[in-house]
Amino acid sequence: MTGVKYFIISFFIVGTLAGIPHYFAKDTTTETEILNPYENLEGKWSATFKSTFFKGIIHYKFNKENNSFYITRVIEENGTDYRDNSLSLELKEYNGTSGKGIYHYQDEKVKEKIKCEVTFKSPNKLKVIYNYKGYPITETWTKLKQ
Amino acid sequence: MENLTKLLNWEDVKGWFYVLNDLSIFYVILPFFIVELVRYTFLKQMSWDIIKDSIANMITFGAFVFIEYALGILFITKLYFWVYEHISLTHLPITWITIICCILLADFAYYWDHRMMHRIGIGWVTHTVHHSSPHFNMSVAYRFGPLDAVFPLLFSLPIVMLGFNPILVLFCEAFVQVFQTLLHTEAVGKLIKPIEAIFNTPSHHRVHHGSNRQYWDKNYAGILIIWDKIFGTFEPEVEKVVFGVSEPINSNNPITVFFHGFTRFADKLKNIKGFSNKLKAFVKPPDWEPSDE
Ligand SMILES: [Zn+2]
Numbered sequence: 001m002t003g004v005k006y007f008i009i010s011f012f013i014v015g016t017l018a019g020i021p022h023y024f025a026k027d028t029t030t031e032t033e034i035l036n037p038y039e040n041l042e043g044k045w046s047a048t049f050k051s052t053f054f055k056g057i058i059h060y061k062f063n064k065e066n067n068s069f070y071i072t073r074v075i076e077e078n079g080t081d082y083r084d085n086s087l088s089l090e091l092k093e094y095n096g097t098s099g100k101g102i103y104h105y106q107d108e109k110v111k112e113k114i115k116c117e118v119t120f121k122s123p124n125k126l127k128v129i130y131n132y133k134g135y136p137i138t139e140t141w142t143k144l145k146q
Numbered sequence: 147m148e149n150l151t152k153l154l155n156w157e158d159v160k161g162w163f164y165v166l167n168d169l170s171i172f173y174v175i176l177p178f179f180i181v182e183l184v185r186y187t188f189l190k191q192m193s194w195d196i197i198k199d200s201i202a203n204m205i206t207f208g209a210f211v212f213i214e215y216a217l218g219i220l221f222i223t224k225l226y227f228w229v230y231e232h233i234s235l236t237h238l239p240i241t242w243i244t245i246i247c248c249i250l251l252a253d254f255a256y257y258w259d260h261r262m263m264h265r266i267g268i269g270w271v272t273h274t275v276h277h278s279s280p281h282f283n284m285s286v287a288y289r290f291g292p293l294d295a296v297f298p299l300l301f302s303l304p305i306v307m308l309g310f311n312p313i314l315v316l317f318c319e320a321f322v323q324v325f326q327t328l329l330h331t332e333a334v335g336k337l338i339k340p341i342e343a344i345f346n347t348p349s350h351h352r353v354h355h356g357s358n359r360q361y362w363d364k365n366y367a368g369i370l371i372i373w374d375k376i377f378g379t380f381e382p383e384v385e386k387v388v389f390g391v392s393e394p395i396n397s398n399n400p401i402t403v404f405f406h407g408f409t410r411f412a413d414k415l416k417n418i419k420g421f422s423n424k425l426k427a428f429v430k431p432p433d434w435e436p437s438d439e
Binding site: 006018020 | 244
């Protein structure tokens with residue numbers, strides 16, 4: 001009888017000692033995911049536009065505080081180079097590889113919000129997809145060397 | 147709690163175990179052995195027998211390491227990884243909680259493995275070597291039998307199946323061994339009550355090495371003595387411990403020491419009549435005789 005008793009106690013001990021790390025493993029994985037999924041977005045990015053609305057290059061910089069990209073520089077096709085803060089991309093969610101966000105556009109006359117999807121393709125390639133005035137638009141951003 | 151569930155850097159973990167397991171010989175074990183030698187001298191107990199015994203212990207350790215390599219410990223780690231990749235529940239992240247539970251599981255597995263080495267004929271064949279010294283000091287901790295590493299590896303395989311990283315399991319097993327190494331001493335008396343109640347201590351481990359009848363097959367613990375208390379094998383140190391096995395080997399010849407379990411077992415088998423009885427001798431307790439049934 002003691003044999004059975006010891007077996008049951010052993011089973012309980014092993015179950016407890018193995019169960020505890022399994023139980024807390026959930027916390028670990030989520031924690032590492034949240035640890036900083038935005039890290040790979042940090043730095044400056046460059047996007048080239050060839051649409052009817054705009055032709056040229058826009059440089060963005062990622063702001064960690066509010067998970068948004070802000071324009072640092074606009075270079076038009078004709079070479080005009082200026083600063084601009086009419087456009088920003090705010091990420092609402094992002095898990096390190098993909099996420100959703102909103103393009104904010106604002107000038108004296110209009111204020112627009114456009115939903116978009118962001119995909120992290122590689123450490124120096126980011127895809128931004130959205131619909132603008134009925135046109136599906138895919139932007140490819142490339143990482144700028146600091 | 148956050149600190150306990152935080153993912154740890156594996157390189158750091160390897161470093162910590164390297165310091166605890168591998169380097170401890172330099173910063174605790176060897177210095178402590180020197181203290182023990184000074185103590186023997188001071189108490190006028192120093193003898194050629196102690197010196198020869200210590201040398202034999204070192205040689206058995208070398209032979210033990212050699213045999214484990216020859217048997218293919220490398221293969222064993224391959225088996226561990228195969229199990230980990232194919233039949234383990236999950237892969238646990240390396241956190242403090244995982245490490246602590248792995249050490250406790252390795253310690254628990256050690257308890258049963260050690261108990262089995264004492265209570266099964268084939269286990270005692272190899273483990274008797276460790277118990278055969280009439281002395282008790284740090285060097286005795288290194289006195290190993292030829293197959294002493296085989297049984298622990300079998301007992302820790304289930305830990306890998308439960309999702310613990312095989313290398314972490316090996317580190318934890320080694321840690322249980324290193325902890326115990328420090329218990330092989332007569333220089334430390336009983337410690338404070340709470341420690342004696344929870345942990346395996348030099349006092350508890352002296353009992354384990356005792357040849358006094360009431361001390362036989364007691365205190366199998368590695369780190370925690372509570373396993374012995376739970377499973378009915380605890381015995382406190384009361385009577386002065388007489389170290390060694392019940393039938394002393396009276397030899398410091400490393401070859402005699404290293405193989406005496408095998409030679410004695412072979413003699414026993416020769417005297418046992420009947421094939422099934424011979425087979426039984428492998429799994430029955432070492433003091434079993436066919437006439438017992
Ligand atoms: Zn033992």
